[in-house]
Amino acid sequence: MATTVNVLSYLQTRTQVDVDSLDIEAARRGGPDGPWTDATSNQAEVFFQIEKAENIDTVREAINKSQQLHATFPSLTLPELMVEVATVLLAARVLPFITGSVHVMANPCYAFSIPKIVETGHRYHEIFRHVNPDVDLSRVVMKVPATFEGLRACRELHGSGIKTLATTVFTMEQAILAGEAGCVSISPFIHELKMGFDSTYKDNDSLVDLCVKAQQYYEQHSIPTRVKACSCITIDEILQLAGVAAHTIPPEDLDALVSMKEDKNDLDAKSLFKPKLFANGHQQVRAYIDDEAKYRVEFAASDGGKGQLRLYQAVSIFSDFQKKAELKMESIGA
Numbered sequence: 429m430a431t432t433v434n435v436l437s438y439l440q441t442r443t444q445v446d447v448d449s450l451d452i453e454a455a456r457r458g459g460p461d462g463p464w465t466d467a468t469s470n471q472a473e474v475f476f477q478i479e480k481a482e483n484i485d486t487v488r489e490a491i492n493k494s495q496q497l498h499a500t501f502p503s504l505t506l507p508e509l510m511v512e513v514a515t516v517l518l519a520a521r522v523l524p525f526i527t528g529s530v531h532v533m534a535n536p537c538y539a540f541s542i543p544k545i546v547e548t549g550h551r552y553h554e555i556f557r558h559v560n561p562d563v564d565l566s567r568v569v570m571k572v573p574a575t576f577e578g579l580r581a582c583r584e585l586h587g588s589g590i591k592t593l594a595t596t597v598f599t600m601e602q603a604i605l606a607g608e609a610g611c612v613s614i615s616p617f618i619h620e621l622k623m624g625f626d627s628t629y630k631d632n633d634s635l636v637d638l639c640v641k642a643q644q645y646y647e648q649h650s651i652p653t654r655v656k657a658c659s660c661i662t663i664d665e666i667l668q669l670a671g672v673a674a675h676t677i678p679p680e681d682l683d684a685l686v687s688m689k690e691d692k693n694d695l696d697a698k699s700l701f702k703p704k705l706f707a708n709g710h711q712q713v714r715a716y717i718d719d720e721a722k723y724r725v726e727f728a729a730s731d732g733g734k735g736q737l738r739l740y741q742a743v744s745i746f747s748d749f750q751k752k753a754e755l756k757m758e759s760i761g762a
Contacts, residue, residue, distance in 0.1 A: 431692045436685035437461055438695050439666070444674035446528070447682065448658060450477050450515075454679035455522035460686055465528035467519070468615075468658070468676040470571065470595070471536060471749040472625070474515050478756055486521070490514035491761040497558065501551060506761075507754035508535065512548075514757060516555045520563070529567045531593055531676075536746035539573040545581035549590040569612060571595040573743050574602040576723055579609045583717060586610030593656065596621070596742040598635065599735035601716065601727040603642040607651040608717040613674065616642060617659040621742040624659065633734070636665055639672050640700050645711045663688075664698070671701025 437460055439445055446466035447454050455467055478487050490513040497513070498506055512535075519530035532552060538544035549570050556563045570585070572578040574594040579602070582592040586609060594606035594614040606614045616638045620631040636657075643655045656674040660666045663684060669675055677685075716723035728736050 432689050433692045433695070434460060434686065435667070435688035435690050435695065436682065438690075438692060439670055439675075439685065442670045442699070442701070443672050444528075444656075445682075446656065446674055446676040447526070448676040448678045449473060450518040450522055450530075451679060452521050452525070454682075455525040458525065459682065462527075464526050466531060466569075466656075466674070466676065467522045467526050467529075468531040468571070468656075469515065469519065470533045471511075471746045471753060474511065474518065474533075475749045475753040475756065477518050478514055478753060478760075483518070484760075486517050487514060487757065487760055490517050491757065493517075493558070495761075497555070500554075503547070504551075505754075507758045510757035510761065511535075511750065511753045512552065513555055513559075514753075516552065516559055519568075520556070520559050523563075523567060529569045529591070531569045531571050533571040533595065533746070534573070534578075536573055536743050536750055539575045539743045539747075540577045542577045542581045542584070545572055545578055546584050549581075549585040549592070550588070553590065566591070569593050571615070572611075573746070574606060574614070574739065575743070576605070576720060576727075579605045579611070580717065582606070582609040582611050596739055596746075597642075598638070598738040598742075599727060599730040600638065600641060600645070601714075601723060601730050602735070602739075603638070603645065603655075604714050605716045605723060607646060607649075607653040608715065611653050613654045613656040614642065615656050615658045615676070617738070617742065618657065618665055618669075619659055619661055620738050621659065621745050623661060625745065634661075634665060636668050636700060639669055641711070643673060643701075644709065648711060649713050667695060667698045668700050670695065670699040 444465045447464040450469045494510040494513045534548045569591040571593045574597045591612045594611045597614045597616045654673040657672045658676045
């Protein structure tokens with residue numbers, strides 16, 4: 429007998445659903461069954477938020493606080509600090525409306541520097557404490573581009589009790605290294621990042637299977653790192669991932685999902701996460717974190733070299749938004 433269900437409610441029975449935005453209204457609305465769990469962001473999201481007229485007071489507050497704090501963080505330019513403080517203020521606004529963590533991204537221009545990423549993790553905590561001395565820092569996660577250097581930095585931050593998420597993951601090699609580094613989550617990108625910003629660009633190679641394979645690997649080897657999918661292009665791709673540990677979804681897609689009803693059996697059939705799936709197809713354990721040469725060779729060869737190209741493209745795009753955000757903050761503060 430057919431059972432019609434709300435699609436978003438169904439998804440939430442199988443997957444932790446997060447909001448991929450620092451928009452306060454999207455966080456405040458939540459879903460039909462209560463608040464979102466996590467709220468995630470990146471440099472593009474921060475740039476779009478600081479451009480909004482309704483956020484001008486938050487932006488000006490970030491500028492003022494950055495001027496006060498700049499002497500504390502002399503290794504940063506003032507515009508760099510302004511972007512980080514704005515990110516923290518935007519994230520702090522949504523914390524009361526979610527039940528889990530806010531995710532803020534390390535400056536992607538630091539993607540190939542272990543010391544700078546480590547420094548950023550500690551600095552974000554200091555800025556959060558400056559904004560709110562009572563903040564629960566266990567609810568703060570820093571997103572780090574999944575370069576070798578980035579993930580080595582995550583291992584160091586893990587040792588200091590600072591939570592990280594490996595972002596821009598396109599290969600199993602990155603997923604395995606992130607698990608070794610102690611990242612709380614990884615975010616496999618289902619498509620190249622460029623797809624999200626260039627309507628003329630097409631990437632027909634969906635990486636939904638990577639989410640399945642990574643989650644299977646973690647479960648088989650008792651690795652606590654969770655898979656948090658992102659960057660789907662279609663609703664069908666989102667539904668294929670019902671059963672992934674977590675999925676961060678833009679507000680516009682959440683709105684679409686909440687308006688949909690579908691037969692539960694049909695939804696079950698669409699999911700790639702089938703019962704007993706992980707009991708089969710055992711994956712051999714691999715180790716990379718103390719063997720940089722091995723990692724670089726295998727990562728470079730992954731998917732015929734496409735994984736490496738996708739990673740560098742994503743770092744470049746996010747770095748471009750970092751610079752745009754700095755220029756915007758600088759122009760407002762002038």
